[in-house]
Amino acid sequence: MTTDLAMPVFTNNSEEELQGRWGMVVDQDLCTGCQACVAACSMENNVPFVEEEDAAYGRAMHWIRIERLWEKTEYPEVKMTPFQPTMCQQCHNAPCEPVCPVFASVHSASEDLNLQVYNRCIGTRYCGNNCPYQVRAFNWRDYTDARIRPHLTTLQNQLNPDVTVRRRGVMEKCTFCIQRIHKAEDKAKSEGREIEDGEFTTACAQACPANAITFGRIDDPNSAVSKAATGSRGRHLLEELGTLPRVTYLAGGA
C-alpha cells in the first residue's frame, strides 16, 4: 500500500463553503442606508419596540442593522465607509452553536441555517458573547406583553401570526425569514415542483428600494444570488475566523 505524499492543494473555496442552501448577497454600492430593511424585518418577524430608554442604552433588538463608520474623524476630512447592512451571517461553522449548554442555538441540517429555539433558551447569553458579528438580540424585558405595556394593545394587531412572540430572557436573531422559506417549500411540494429562483424572498430583500439585497439558493449555480456572489467584488465579513458565513458583501470595483 502506498501513501499519497502529495501536498494537499488549497483552493480559494473549500468544499464546505460550496455547500449550503440559502444565501444572501448585499451590494454595498447600491445600499442607500434608508433602513427600509430594518423596518420590514421588524414587522415580518415581530421584533419588539424597546422604547426610548432602552433604545438609547443600545438595546434595540433589530435583527438587521445598517452599520456606517467613519474612516477619518478629523472634521474637514470626514470620510464614511459604505453602508453595511448586518444581519445573522448564518455561518456554517457558527461560534454561537457549541457554546450553548442546552442546545437552544442549533444548526438545522435541512436548511443549513442557525436556529434559535426560544422555549429551550435559558438566557446564559454565551451565544451573543461568542458571535463575532454581534448580531444576536436579547430580550432584556417583556417588550411585547400588553399587560405591563398597555399602550401596545392595539399595536399587537400587526403581529405576524407565522412568527412566535418572544418573552423576556431569551436570545433571538435573524432566521433568513424561515417562515417564508417553509411556506414556499410547502407550496412547491404540493404542486410537485422545485422552488423557482426568485419565487419568494426575505422581508429585507423585498423591502429594499435599491435592490441591494438578493436572496436565494447558493447551491444552484444559476440562481441570481450565486451569480452575484461569485463575482470579483464579493467578500465575507471576518472571513479570517473561518466561520463560513452565507452572506456575501459586494463593494468597490466593477
Next chain:
Amino acid sequence: MATYAKPLVRQQPHTEEHEDPREHLMHDPLPRGKMNEMVMESMHETNPIFWVITAVLAGIVVFALGYEWYVLIMQGQGTAGVTRPDYWGVFLVNTVFWIGISHAGTFISAILRVMKVESRRPFTRAAELMTTFGLIQAGLSIFMHLGRVWVVYFMVPFPNERRLWPDFHSPLMWDLMAITTYVLCSTMYLFLPLIPDVAMARDRSEGWRKVFYRILALGFRGTEGEWKNLVTAMNIFAFAIIPVMFSVHTIVSWDFAMATRPGWSSTVFGPYFVIGALHSGMAAVAIVLFLLRSTMKHYKYFIRPEHFGTIGMLMLLVSMAWAYFYFNDYIVPWYGGDKWDKLLQEYTETGPLAYLWFTMLIVNIVIPWATLWNKKWRETPWLLASVGLLINVGMYIERYLIIPVGVTITRMPFTWRQYYPRIEIPMTIGTFALFLLLYMLASRLIPLIPVWEVQEGQENHILRKVGKANIPSISELE
C-alpha cells in the same frame, strides 16, 4: 570513669535562644479540658453589637439581594446594566471572584495538610468555611445572571420523554459539572474534620444545641477504630480535592478562553486564573483571621502572629506568581500584534477605565511586594488584613477588566459600548452581606478552631535540649 559535678552557676540564657518557644501555639500547650472550654465559651459569647451587625446584614440580604432579585426576575435582565456587546457583566465577575475566594480554603486545608505544614492547624476550618460559603455566593451569582432562571434545570442531564440532553460541548456545562463536584467535595471535606469537634461540643452543651450537635456528630465517640477511619477518609479527600481545586478554576477560565472574543481567547488563562484565585483567596483568609482574632473571645490564644506570618509569606509568593502569569497574559497581545487584541489592550490602559488598570497593578503587585517582605509587618494582623483587603479589591478589578471591559472591544466596531452596572451594585453588596451573615452565624454554631487538630499538633511537638539550646522537634505519630 571520672565523673564531673556540674558547677552550680545561674543558668544563663544561650545567646541563640532569643525567642521564647511559648510564642508558638504548638509549644504553648493548655490542658485539653481548658482548651475545649475556651472554644465552647467563644461560641456562646455574644454581645449586642453582634446582634446589631447581624440584623443589619440580614436587612441588607433581604432588601439588596432578595427584593432586587425579585425585581430582576420579574422585569428581566433589562434592570441590569448588561447590553450588547457586554452580554456578561458584574454577576459573572462575582461568580469568578467568589470561586476565587473559595480556593484558599481548599489550598490551606488540603495542600498544607498534605505537605504537613504545622502552622496551618488552628485556621484550616476558618478557611474551609470560606470555601463553602464562597461557593454559595458563586452559585447564586450564576443564577442571577441567567435570563430565565426558572428553567435552569434544562442544564441538568435528567432523562426526559423528548430525549433532550444538555450540550456537553459547551464550556458552561463543564463549569456546571466542575462547580457541582467542587461544592460536594469541599462540603464533605469541611464536614469530616468537623466531626470530632462537634462530638466535643455535643458532650458540653444542652438543649437544642445538643440535638443539633448530636445529629452532626453521627455518634462519634472517639474510639480507636473511629479515629482510624476518619483519618483515612480525610487523607483520601485531602489528596482527591487538590486536582478538583485546580480543575475548577481552570474550567471557569475556559468559559472565557474558549470564546472567540479578542482578549479572552488565551491559552494561559487556565493557570493564570488558578493563581489569581489563590491570590484573592489567601488575602481573604488574612482578613477573616484578623476579624476572628479581634472579635472572638480566646481566639488570641489560637490565632497568633506566627500564623499571620505564614499567610503573609504565602501571599507574597502567590503575588509574585500572579505577576508572572499576568505578564505572560500581557505579553502575547503586546508582542503578537493582533489588531483586536492590541486595540483592547490600548483601551484598557488608556481608555476611560485606565485608572482601574493602574489600581490593579499597584494593589496586586506593588503593595504586597513592598510590605510583605518584612517579617515584623507580616506578623502585624491589622497590616496583613489591610493588605489582604487591597489585594481583594485588586483581584475584583482584575476580573472586572477581563469580563465586562474585555468584551467592550468586539470585532464589529459599530457595536462598541461601555458597560455600567445598575441593579448589579445592590445585588453585589447583597452577596457580600450574605457571606458575612453566614459566617457570623456559623461562628456561633460550629467550633471555628479545629481543637482536636491543635491538640494533636501540641502533642507532636516536643522541645529537645541539645547542649544548651532548646530545639523544637516534631514526632510523627502516624
